Amino acid sequence: MKTSVLENNSGLREAVWKVAETAGYLWEKGWAERNGGNITVNVTELIDDGLRALGAISEPRPIGTILPHLRGCWFFCKGTQKRMRDLARDPMSNGSLIRITDDCEHYEIVADKPVMPTSELPSHLSVHDYLLAKGSPYRASLHTHPIELVALSHCRKYLEKDAATRMLWSMIPETKAFCPRGLGIVPYMLPGSVELANATIRAIDDDYDVVMWEKHGVFAVDTDIMSAFDQVDVLNKSAQIYIAGKNMGFEPEGMSDAQMQEISDVFGLPK
C-alpha cells in the first residue's frame, strides 16, 4: 500500500486533519449537501525539503489566470465533485496537495492521489493571491451553504450594506466579539465566475472576513480553517436566534446600539 505524504510531516498532517474535522462539521450542520462547498488552505509554511523534492503526479494544469504572489506556494484543496462528508474521514482521497509552478499560472498535483482540485480553485487561489499581496496572516478560505444565513439573503432588506450585520450582531453579544468585521454582501452572480471572484476580493478588501453570496452561500477567510468556520458558525447562530424569535410570533428586539458599542469598547474590536 502506498504511504501518505502526511506520515512524515506532523505539521501538514495536523493541518489536513483540521480541514477534515471542519468538513465533518459542515456536513453535520447540513451546510454541505452533495459536493457543495469548498476549502482551500495555504500550507506553504509547512512544506519541508522532503516534500519539495517530490515529483508531480499530474501534468501542470492552467489555473486560468496569473497569480504572481503564489509562485512556489502549496495548497491543500478539496477535490472536484468530492463530498465534505467523505473528506471528513479520508482527506487525501477527497482532496489533494498541489503546488503552483514558477510561471504563476499553472498548478501540479503532488500528493497523495491525482484528485483534481475543486472547479472553484481559480477564485479561491485569486483570494489567496490577494491575501499574500496584502501581507495578511490569513491562510484558509471556506465556501459553504449555511442554511439560515442563505435564507436571510432572500430578503431585500438584509442585502443593504451592513443591515444583516447589525441585526446578527444584535442577537447575542458573542457574535460581534467573534465576527467583528460582520457580513459583507455580494449581489447574486454566476457561481464560479471571474466576476464573483473579483467581487468577493473587493468585499474582503472592504474589511470583511465573511462574505455572503446572495441566494447561494458564504465565503470566509481566516488564519486557519477552523477559525474561518467559527466566524460563519457564530453568524449563523445569530440568524437561527432571529428565526426562533420570529417563529415565537414576534420581531426580536435585538441589543441596543449602546450595548453593542460597549462590546466593541470592552473587547477592543476593529471598526
Ligand SMILES: [Zn+2]
Ligand atoms: Zn456553493
